[in-house]
Amino acid sequence: MNEFFTNYGLIILLVVLLIFMFWSSRRRMAKQKLEQEQRARQTVPGAEVLLQGGLYGTIVSYDPENLDQPAVVEIAPGVDIKVHSQAILRVVEPSDAPLTEDDFEPEASAPVVAPVDDFPTDDGARVTDDKSDAADPDAEPGTKPQA
Template identity: 40%
Template sequence: MLYAAQSGGGAGSFMPILMIALLFGVMYFMMIRPQQKRRREAEQMQSSIGPGDEIVTIGGLYGTVASVDDETVVLEVAPGVQTRYARPAIARVVNKTERAESVHEEAEVKE
C-alpha cells in the first residue's frame, strides 16, 4: 500500500511545472502583449504629429503644435507663448489639422 502511494507521486511532480508555465503564458497574453501594443500605438501617434495639431501633454497641458523636430515638439500654449517638449511627453492628439484630408484629396486627384 505504501508502494502505490509513492508511484502516484511521479505524475504529481509534473503538475506544478505545468501550472507555472500556464501562469507565464497567461501573464504574457494579459499583460505584456497589450502593453507592447499600446507602446506601438503611442509611438505611431507621436511620429504622425505635425504643425497645427492640437495635443495634450502627459502633464495635462493643451497646446497647438508650432513645429516638429526629430526629438522635440514646440507647442504654442497661448498666443505668442511657445514651449518645447520631448515627443514622448505627448499623451494624445485632440484635433488633427486638415492637412491629412488634403493629402488624401491630392492622392485621389492624381489617380
C-alpha cells in the same frame, strides 16, 4: 496519473503562467506601438494637443522619426515651450463650431424682473422692505414701525 500531477503539477502551472505573461506582455507592447504610431501620424504642426501636465497647445515642430528630440508647442501667442515627445498625451479634436460672444448673450424674449420694494401678504396688505425694522427690537418682522 494522480502521482504525475502531484510531482509535476506545480511546474506545469508555472510554465503556463510564464507563457501567458509573455504572450500578454507582447500583445500590450504591440498595442502601445500601434497607438504611438497613430499619435505620430496625427501630431503635425498646427494640430492642437493636450500635454501630460494638462496644458493645451498647438504643435510648432515635431519629429515623429526621432522621439528623443523635443517637440515645440505654442501654449499662448508667442510663447513656445519644448516638451518631450512623450509628454503629448493626445491630439485634441476641434469642436464643430467655435463659441462666439453672441452665444453668451441673454435671449431677447427673457423677461427682465425689476426689484420689488414691497410685498403683498395673504390678507392683501402691503409690507415694505425697509431697513427701519432694526430700530425696534420688539416689533414684528416685516411691519412698519409706529411713529
